[in-house]
Amino acid sequence: MPGRSPSSRRSSCLDEPCSGLDPISTAKIEEALSELKKEYTIVLVSNNTKQIARATDYAAFFYMSKLVEYGITSSIFHHAGGATDRRLHPREVRIMPDCALKTEELNLFYGSFQGLKDVDFCVYTHSITALIGPSGCGKSTLLRCFNRMNDLIDDVTIKGTVLVTDRRIGSLTSFHEKKGGHGVSAAQPLSRLSL
Ligand SMILES: Nc1ncnc2c1ncn2[C@@H]1O[C@H](COP(=O)(O)OP(=O)(O)OP(=O)(O)O)[C@@H](O)[C@H]1O
Numbered sequence: 424m425p426g427r428s429p430s431s432r433r434s435s436c437l438d439e440p441c442s443g444l445d446p447i448s449t450a451k452i453e454e455a456l457s458e459l460k461k462e463y464t465i466v467l468v469s470n471n472t473k474q475i476a477r478a479t480d481y482a483a484f485f486y487m488s489k490l491v492e493y494g495i496t497s498s499i500f501h502h503a504g505g506a507t508d509r510r511l512h513p514r515e516v517r518i519m520p521d522c523a524l525k526t527e528e529l530n531l532f533y534g535s536f537q538g539l540k541d542v543d544f545c546v547y548t549h550s551i552t553a554l555i556g557p558s559g560c561g562k563s564t565l566l567r568c569f570n571r572m573n574d575l576i577d578d579v580t581i582k583g584t585v586l587v588t589d590r591r592i593g594s595l596t597s598f599h600e601k602k603g604g605h606g607v608s609a610a611q612p613l614s615r616l617s618l
């Protein structure tokens with residue numbers, strides 16, 4: 424889009440970035456995320472509700488492949504606040520008109536199993552958005568729609584729209600079609616490589 428700075432186009436997808444880390448390392452990562460969101464839009468999966476409460480602006484709750492609740496984290500989770508609380512608050516006004524990442528009627532199938540059902544979702548520019556919910560609800564699956572890691576999984580069917588800063592991606596229908604025609608490099612048999 425004309426006039427939009429290149430930095431606002433950058434986004435980062437993180438799947439449980441602090442899983443298994445000690446509290447000091449976790450705090451450092453949260454501090455870094457807070458700095459990074461000036462330049463990046465961040466969407467992360469976390470199963471740590473305290474971390475979500477203290478470190479994210481928005482939270483999207485998934486259940487059985489569906490997005491069932493989405494809002495400002497501080498209105499979903501209560502947190503003591505204080506000097507280290509850098510989250511967006513209900514009365515705080517920030518101008519964030521853009522969706523950095525967006526899905527419209529997104530349905531994803533692993534074979535016959537439906538991993539995402541009718542997901543309409545928007546990740547606001549320069550925010551930290553958490554994907555939360557019980558194991559198997561589709562958090563990582565959605566993240567992989569944005570960074571296209573699903574392209575590497577066989578037998579995935581994606582229907583609907585995935586937009587990354589207004590550019591449509593993820594309309595590919597099968598692994599073999601992706602390998603053949605959409606710029607994902609296919610493995611070359613050794614005999615065809617010139618060494
Ligand atoms: N490659 C795959 N093939 C078949 N089914 C898959 C595949 N990857 C994920 N699934 C299934 O899709 C559903 C959603 O998986 P996903 O990894 O997105 O869950 P999640 O919410 O990230 O869970 P967790 O919190 O355990 O990481 C699960 O039922 C999972 O078994």
Ligand SMILES: [Mg+2]
Binds near residue numbers: 562564
């Ligand atoms: Mg996961």
